[in-house]
Amino acid sequence: MSERVVPDGERRRRRPTKRGTVLSGELIVETALRLIGEHGAAALTVRRLGTALGADPSALYRYFHDTDDLLLAVADELIGRTLKVWRPTGEWRADLRSLGLRIHADYQAHPQAALLTCTRVTGRVHEMRSVETILGILREAGFPDAEAVRIYHVFVDQALSFAALDAAVLTLPKESRNLEERAWRERYARLPADTHPHVAATAPTLVAEMGRSAYPAALEMMLAAAASRLQHVRA
Amino acid sequence: MSERVVPDGERRRRRPTKRGTVLSGELIVETALRLIGEHGAAALTVRRLGTALGADPSALYRYFHDTDDLLLAVADELIGRTLKVWRPTGEWRADLRSLGLRIHADYQAHPQAALLTCTRVTGRVHEMRSVETILGILREAGFPDAEAVRIYHVFVDQALSFAALDAAVLTLPKESRNLEERAWRERYARLPADTHPHVAATAPTLVAEMGRSAYPAALEMMLAAAASRLQHVRA
DNA sequence: GCTTTATGACAACAGCGTTGACGCACCGGC
DNA sequence: GCCGGTGCGTCAACGCTGTTGTCATAAAGC
Numbered sequence: 246m247s248e249r250v251v252p253d254g255e256r257r258r259r260r261p262t263k264r265g266t267v268l269s270g271e272l273i274v275e276t277a278l279r280l281i282g283e284h285g286a287a288a289l290t291v292r293r294l295g296t297a298l299g300a301d302p303s304a305l306y307r308y309f310h311d312t313d314d315l316l317l318a319v320a321d322e323l324i325g326r327t328l329k330v331w332r333p334t335g336e337w338r339a340d341l342r343s344l345g346l347r348i349h350a351d352y353q354a355h356p357q358a359a360l361l362t363c364t365r366v367t368g369r370v371h372e373m374r375s376v377e378t379i380l381g382i383l384r385e386a387g388f389p390d391a392e393a394v395r396i397y398h399v400f401v402d403q404a405l406s407f408a409a410l411d412a413a414v415l416t417l418p419k420e421s422r423n424l425e426e427r428a429w430r431e432r433y434a435r436l437p438a439d440t441h442p443h444v445a446a447t448a449p450t451l452v453a454e455m456g457r458s459a460y461p462a463a464l465e466m467m468l469a470a471a472a473s474r475l476q477h478v479r480a
Numbered sequence: 481m482s483e484r485v486v487p488d489g490e491r492r493r494r495r496p497t498k499r500g501t502v503l504s505g506e507l508i509v510e511t512a513l514r515l516i517g518e519h520g521a522a523a524l525t526v527r528r529l530g531t532a533l534g535a536d537p538s539a540l541y542r543y544f545h546d547t548d549d550l551l552l553a554v555a556d557e558l559i560g561r562t563l564k565v566w567r568p569t570g571e572w573r574a575d576l577r578s579l580g581l582r583i584h585a586d587y588q589a590h591p592q593a594a595l596l597t598c599t600r601v602t603g604r605v606h607e608m609r610s611v612e613t614i615l616g617i618l619r620e621a622g623f624p625d626a627e628a629v630r631i632y633h634v635f636v637d638q639a640l641s642f643a644a645l646d647a648a649v650l651t652l653p654k655e656s657r658n659l660e661e662r663a664w665r666e667r668y669a670r671l672p673a674d675t676h677p678h679v680a681a682t683a684p685t686l687v688a689e690m691g692r693s694a695y696p697a698a699l700e701m702m703l704a705a706a707a708s709r710l711q712h713v714r715a
Numbered sequence: 716g717c718t719t720t721a722t723g724a725c726a727a728c729a730g731c732g733t734t735g736a737c738g739c740a741c742c743g744g745c
Numbered sequence: 746g747c748c749g750g751t752g753c754g755t756c757a758a759c760g761c762t763g764t765t766g767t768c769a770t771a772a773a774g775c
Contacts, residue, residue, distance in 0.1 A: 260741065260753055291732060301755050303734075312732070373671065373679070380678035380686075394685045395697050402694040406641035436608065443615035444608070450629045451615075459637040462630050463702065470701035473708065495722055495771060526763060536724050538765075547763070731762065
């Protein structure tokens, strides 16, 4: 087998499927995103994607080397959409906050793709533009280069890794997610005070807190630390 | 089917396998961890685990309801091993720092397992002890309950998510890791200053920074923010 | 030593990603 | 407007996965 996948630009014949649809990389990625959004992350399998497209599953392999390749394309589409919507205000702290929250939110809407993006460093156009953007925010805010670079690194990895963590929870089947919630509610809330005094003392707060993402709080702490560093630099 | 799994304590008959091994939940978890460490996370399947144990794969279902249940047990074992080594000093900031770095390091020593398990709430003994420990550090440091709980959440999720992120890089095949890193360096180093001025201005620093984990810096910023909150509370 | 029953073994099922072979129908050239 | 080469959709199959119903057997308790 020489090479099954034909690069997107060099495609010549557009042969319609038995059920009439005309395939394309774009259409496949869109359909994949739709499938994830409608029926959950677990619904994205090659076979189901094939039938959703009205094509034989194996036809997808004319467009992507394997599932991994396909999911990377989906992830890239996600990055593009995220950056497209975001608008800077000029105030560094507000901008980083809104960008971080937007990345986190967009990725959680498509958990499966989020998991892959964090694993792979793609180095595509959108990614490089985001690096430039974030670095620009920090340097123009007055951070020295070394500091700006370090804060950029923390910001990006924090956003991505939390997105992946929270997305991973969403990719779990419903049953185990329910199990987790119940684990917190029943197990932790009922720990005896003599063996686990701190858990017992804070149980209600703890259960409520663990039910949501820690990212907003983590982002806020990180921004606060950065602001404090900036004051230090300016003084 | 009433209930296939017998709780660990109530097990009475220890019938050896056809190939002579005597099964137990403990042995299964240990073997799972060994498998993951030796052959990667993808190598952990029920069937392979069965043959590694010298037993029929279906025998595992006498000990765990399903793969998910097994994975939770593996996760808890990892937490336990980490906590076993760590020693507190009594100074909250130093303790959280050392514990965070240790979690991060331990999980990176088992990258495959970290990826599989860092997102799960196990509700098992080791995990509950770790919650108690960290909450104790914060509350005894003087954080109010609500604050302690929130900081605990940020601390734990940040340690785990960064560990997973950094572990993911380690699990990539060597070839693609090298190729991607080099391509990445060359791309960023050669970005023209007119389109990407900020990247161009910081290129060397940027490349150096991106080569290592952002977790230590992230942890330090988080601790600084927490310390600042504590001062605020005490005043 | 007999009965009970826990538990390991076996076989089967549905679903998965992936690929080699095949042939239809589209395109460029005439 | 037809013809040939081939791009690409289809089919069938492979080997893998998790899981479960059924059965047999060895260990435990008497």
